Amino acid sequence: MTSILLLSGPNLNLLGTREPAIYGTATLDDHVEHATSAAASFGATLHHLQSNHEGVLIEAIHAARGVDDAIIMNAGAFTHTSWAIHDALSAFEGVIVEVHLSNPAAREPFRHTSVLAPVAHGSIAGFGALSYVLGVQAVANLLGITQAP
Ligand code: CA2
Numbered sequence: 001m002t003s004i005l006l007l008s009g010p011n012l013n014l015l016g017t018r019e020p021a022i023y024g025t026a027t028l029d030d031h032v033e034h035a036t037s038a039a040a041s042f043g044a045t046l047h048h049l050q051s052n053h054e055g056v057l058i059e060a061i062h063a064a065r066g067v068d069d070a071i072i073m074n075a076g077a078f079t080h081t082s083w084a085i086h087d088a089l090s091a092f093e094g095v096i097v098e099v100h101l102s103n104p105a106a107r108e109p110f111r112h113t114s115v116l117a118p119v120a121h122g123s124i125a126g127f128g129a130l131s132y133v134l135g136v137q138a139v140a141n142l143l144g145i146t147q148a149p
Contacts, residue, residue, distance in 0.1 A: 001043065002043065002045070002070075002145060003044065003045050004045065004047075004136065004139055005046075005049070005060070005064045005068040005071045006046055006047070006048040006071075006073075007048075007061070007073040008028060008048065008050035008051075008073075009052075009076030010051075010077060010078060011077070012074060012076050013028055013050050013052070015028045016028070022101075022102050023102060024101065024128050026128075028050060031129055032046075035136050038133045038136035038137065039136050042136070042145045046136070054085065057078070058085060061085070061089055061091075062088060065092055066093075069094050069139075070139040071094065071097070072132070072135040073085075073096070073097070073099070073120075074100055074131075075098075078116075079114045079115070080104075080111055080114065080115065081115065085116060086118070086119055089119045090119045095121055095143060096119060096120045097121060097124065098114065098116050098117055098120040098122070098123040098124070098125075099131045100123075100125035101126075101127075101128050102125070103126030104125060105126075122138060124138065
């Protein structure tokens with residue numbers, strides 16, 4: 001069975017508690033639930049890890065090698081800074097999709113660069129909760145899964 005790892009970076013555990021104008025009112029658990037349902041509709045399983053620690057995320061990417069078929073990652077602010085996560089993702093042989101709730105390109109200049117985008121197959125940003133579902137659809141498409149079993 002196709003296995004997808006969903007990774008969430010720093011502060012995403014705070015979703016639903018602050019900044020609703022930017023990130024909406026849904027919690028991270030809500031987004032994971034939607035992504036899990038979307039994956040199931042393609043006959044795939046999805047497991048999730050959130051961490052506020054760069055090293056924990058890097059080790060999760062290493063552990064996914066040879067185990068998971070795809071990584072969907074919202075790296076939070078590490079998106080803009082972490083060459084270490086960039087390098088870890090570059091060693092993952094499966095599909096990589098970057099997702100964001102907001103549209104960083106329309107926000108502060110420091111958010112305009114993603115150091116992870118060059119090692120992802122593609123990036124989805126600005127669609128709120130839909131970004132996660134679109135991320136799963138992108139993975140299914142890239143893996144050649146056209147419909148649920
Ligand atoms: O739009 C996204 O998904 C981001 O990855 C969210 C990150 C931000 O640093 C990226 O530029 C874009 C921040 C997530 C922090 O979420 C919070 C939620 C509630 C309260 C405070 C932060």
